[in-house]
Amino acid sequence: MTSRLNPYLTFAGNARQAMEFYETVFGGTLVLSTFGDYGDEDAPHADQIMHGMLETDRGFALMGADSPPGTEHQPGNNFAVSLSGDDGDDLRGYWARLSDGGTVSVPLEKQMWGDEFGMCVDQFGIAWMVNIAQPQV
Numbered sequence: 001m002t003s004r005l006n007p008y009l010t011f012a013g014n015a016r017q018a019m020e021f022y023e024t025v026f027g028g029t030l031v032l033s034t035f036g037d038y039g040d041e042d043a044p045h046a047d048q049i050m051h052g053m054l055e056t057d058r059g060f061a062l063m064g065a066d067s068p069p070g071t072e073h074q075p076g077n078n079f080a081v082s083l084s085g086d087d088g089d090d091l092r093g094y095w096a097r098l099s100d101g102g103t104v105s106v107p108l109e110k111q112m113w114g115d116e117f118g119m120c121v122d123q124f125g126i127a128w129m130v131n132i133a134q135p136q137v
Helices: 015-026 088-099
Strands: 004-011 029-034 049-055 061-066 079-085 103-110 116-121 127-132
Touching (some): 088 103
Parallel strands (some): 079 127
Antiparallel strands (some): 049 061
């Protein structure tokens, strides 16, 4: 897989409806994972979307999720730029340069879904997410 750059939208509990709407607009394949898929299936937020990805045959990619529990949803600041792929060296380099002089909210490290992931806001106030896919076993 090559590295990919795309928008990542955050919603206030209606990510499923929004991402399904975008699927009707753009077509393609939508994959949704809930917080319950990767944690406590009985938690009040278990059915909310932890990660959604819409990929179209025209090459469009749109990602989205509900705000994580305990995180305030702030309309107007509810998007980030996502860098993802499996070239760990390249992506770690981007991470190092983007986070230098910025603010790291989630350190780039292995996460519960198995990939390395980090979030930061660069020195210009732009939110970034970096996900390094791990080899499938």
